[in-house]
Amino acid sequence: MLIGYARVSKTTGQDTGLQMDALRKAGCEKIFEEAASGAQRDRPELAKALQFAREGDVLVVWKMDRLARSLRQLIETVEALAERGIGFQSVTEKSTRRVRVADCSFTSSERWPNSRGAF
Numbered sequence: 332m333l334i335g336y337a338r339v340s341k342t343t344g345q346d347t348g349l350q351m352d353a354l355r356k357a358g359c360e361k362i363f364e365e366a367a368s369g370a371q372r373d374r375p376e377l378a379k380a381l382q383f384a385r386e387g388d389v390l391v392v393w394k395m396d397r398l399a400r401s402l403r404q405l406i407e408t409v410e411a412l413a414e415r416g417i418g419f420q421s422v423t424e425k426s427t428r429r430v431r432v433a434d435c436s437f438t439s440s441e442r443w444p445n446s447r448g449a450f
Contacts, residue, residue: 332388333420335359336380338397341366350393353422359391386416394423 335354339345347364354362361383365376377398384390390412392398398419399405409419 332361332385333357333359333391334380334384334388335362335391336377336398337362337364337393338374338377339366350397353393354391357391357420357422381412384412384415384417389418389420391420391422393421395421 335351335357337347337350337354339347339350345366347366351362351364363376363380363383365374367374367376380390390398395405399408412419
């Protein structure tokens with residue numbers, strides 16, 4: 332099963348509409364959405380999505396920065412999914428197969444770029 336997770340920051344007045352549309356088009360059967368800072372580790376809807384996912388499922392996000400604030404947090408989350416036999420996929424950062432930590436190549440930086448592309 333493809334399980335979607337959509338997140339926007341509370342403080343920016345954004346909505347999840349674009350993400351929700353993309354996740355539906357990607358084939359997600361169940362989508363969890365929330366407004367919470369990416370820096371916040373306590374994200375109830377993400378916790379629900381992770382709890383809901385079973386072996387063989389794939390957690391799908393619109394962009395990797397919706398799941399994690401830092402490269403370290405992304406790796407930890409994807410590794411935890413892999414240990415449970417759950418895949419991970421980003422809709423906008425396409426790959427020819429489901430993303431595994433070993434498949435990722437990153438340039439230096441602990442944080443994701445901000446909206447202006449700066450680190």
